[in-house]
Amino acid sequence: MDQRSLIRAAVPALALLLLGGLTGCTDDSQDPQGQDVHGTPGATGVSDPYFAGLGNGGYDVQHYALTLDYDPKTRRLKGTAEITARATQDLSAFNLDLHAMTVDSATVDGEKATADHSGDELRLRPRHDLGKGKTFRTVVRYSGEPQKITDADDAEEGWLKSRTGDDTLAVGEPAGSMAWFPGNNHPSDKATYDIAVTVPKRLQAISNGELRSQRTAGARTTFSWKSKEPMATYLATLAIGAYDLKPSRTPSDIPVLTAVDPSVAADSAEVLAELPEIMEWAVDNFGPYPFSSVGAIVVPEDEVGYALETQTRPVFPLDQLDVTTLVHEIAHQWYGNSVTPESWKDMWLNEGFATYAEWIWAEDYEDTPAQESFDAAFADEEESGVWDFAPADPPSAAQISDSPVYQRGAMVLHKIRQEVGEDLFYDIVEGWATTYRHANASTADFTAYVEKKSGKDLDELWKTWLYGKAKPATP
Template sequence: MGAVATAAAASFLVVAASPAPVAGAPGIGDPYFPRLGNGGFDARHYDLDIAYAPGTGRLDGRTTLTARATRNLSSFDLDLQKLEITRVEVDGRKAKFTRDGDEITVTPRGTLRKGHDFTVSVTYGGVPEALSGPIVFGSDYGWMKTTDGVFVACEPNAASTWFPSSDHPADKATYDIRIKAPKGLTGVSNGRLVSAYDKGGSSYAHWRENRPMATYLATATIGKFDVRTGRTPGGIPVYVAIDPVLKDSNAVDVYAVTAAATDYWSQVFGPYPFEETGAIVDDMPEAGFSLEVQSKPAYSAVRSESTIVHELAHQWFGDSVSVAQWKDIWLNEGFATYAQWLWAEHQGTRSAHDSFRAAYDTRPADSDFWKIKVADPQRDTMFASAVYQRGAMTLQALRERIGDTAFFELLPAWTRQHRYGNADTGDFIRLAEKISGRQLDDLFDTWLFTTGKPTV
């Protein structure tokens, strides 16, 4: 009787229907860039195949993104600026797409099921255009033509000037990047070089980044380069590419400083997070900035040793541990600026305390510098000097409050806890309080969340 009753009861069980498919959101909801990134899927891997003709400026590409649906999707979005799309496929089948400015909406033939991986391949081409405006020091950024190729530095929102993507650091992925260029030019990108060869009148390079990377850190810089490879004294592979035009104009030995700083930061911040370190030094004076391209910082020109140690510190603070939203940018720039102070301390030229005092004392209380709220600096001023310098001051104030033992335990704990992931200011405050055993709200309120010059 018991078995029969159980079977009968089972016949009345109702299996819940799967949620109806919905359209993925056009952005992840970052208040600074509401339409950047995309909802409904998690980017897993990009396979980029590009061909660039410097003479005409034309880029032809095919990007295949492997992603995992985070809900049942009827459609989803990608970010791509200006370039013309000729074909879109989802899981190898032609898909419909529409365009609204920089937003591409892809509609596959069937529902993409939550938890399942899918691929979307986009074939596209045209002449990419750099972005401009007040955000990046008033400079152009993104895909920038040079006399012999292109300099590619995309923070914060310009990866979509050259490939379709979920263009926000909260959606990181691994990469294969294949670059075709005229023979005699070298294509340099992230991670390790898989292969490089010439065929006919073209050069080919295949790079692979096996560690999760934010879109803005991807590069495909192309030009004439003198390349030096080797290992740091600590054994980390090094790849440094320098435009021969700059060979005799740099007062600093880029290779030597890169090797030394990578090893030193590995001691202070925790193990180096990537497979290779290095640099790309290109003759691009119009850019006027450098960028912490993952595994190979890109320098439009190397101005100082301090610039190199700053960009290499970003490999931990910004590249491995990335911001959850752009308002948390001080977690990148404040930390990298503080690394410059630590480097001077390491070299015996000036203590971090003295660097703090110099930054603090040279700015009067009525300076616009103190009007920026570092924890939320606003989009057009997200790279204001206060984000860098007051962010670094915050860390020195923290160090002096909790002491060196706790402070230098905190830094590698932070990079270990959020390795290859994302974090925000609240995460850092909680970890600082946990490691120090102290309540620190007043310190962070004063230095990060309040405008005006604090009393020291």
């Protein structure tokens, strides 16, 4: 072959080589869309001041699709978590929070991912780096016996198993959701959910949102739930047991579903009958309901030691089911669930509003003016520790649910009411819920919002009532 023939033969091969280099078809470090990506690992936390290990950086979850199968005899859970997320940086690896479960496999966009599970951190390294802004799908298959988690304040959460029967209750504030599914376990990353749970057909599986289907095959039944409005991981719940289910509607046609353990059905009926009226009252005071359904889960008092505002379906042990607590947890659907704290330091925005809702209810239905409730909290005659610290600055994770967060948080709202007047106060209460509907907000967002709406400089109010550590000389 002469030199010209050699050149002619080499040109096609050279063209193919160049084309392969341009398209990235032989380079795993390049994005499948054809762009070079040189990512870095996402952070292993979101720098929450109280829970440094919760949450993860580098991505924003859009949707969780959980497929779960639970056997109460062996107490083993098999799960598949399909997580749709958007990269917020160029990612070479990212973490999910998962406690005490075995990871069987993991993929990212259909390709096997390297999985390293250490403690509560599951690090996944996809085959290709993920470009900033890319939407990607992670599938984690896992199994094991889910565990309870003990909080810094010694409260129990996570997967709470009945001591005597098949009943199981999963609750997650602040960290417990990682006991039963992998996720970005921090309130700053909200997402929509589909949760399908298969259990023995003698039992029900109750979760958030709406029951979309119930299918029995052989000896097992699958319950499929959908939460189409965003939800923080700590607000997800799952109750497995033999429940009395009661569907109904509020006067304004909001669907209601209550799930009650038969052993406490008679004792809880009178309080639950108040739910429609409480909902109508809440809508009048707080604005349009932010979700597509509402309800409650009521269990015996030995299953959980506290009531919790789990989204659309708050959980109550019987000994804490009363009208005041029902008002509190329903108010959380606006304040905490729809308007969700940016970090756990903003907890008073949840509990202060829900406690003040109790005061407004007492004012409207029990002839107890809110000022009287304020005065009682100010006096703290029971020495419950109301003045131990500022509501916006709990000293530690163990204290984010202590009395100052609730009672002094409510006092802040009452002082705003006194400062701006009745009409503007209720405009602020409703406007806050509307402006930050299905979003996250911080204490700084709230103070700025109130000052903008009122046109007032409220620095002294914030200094004394929100950030002040000492009890004021006068109320």
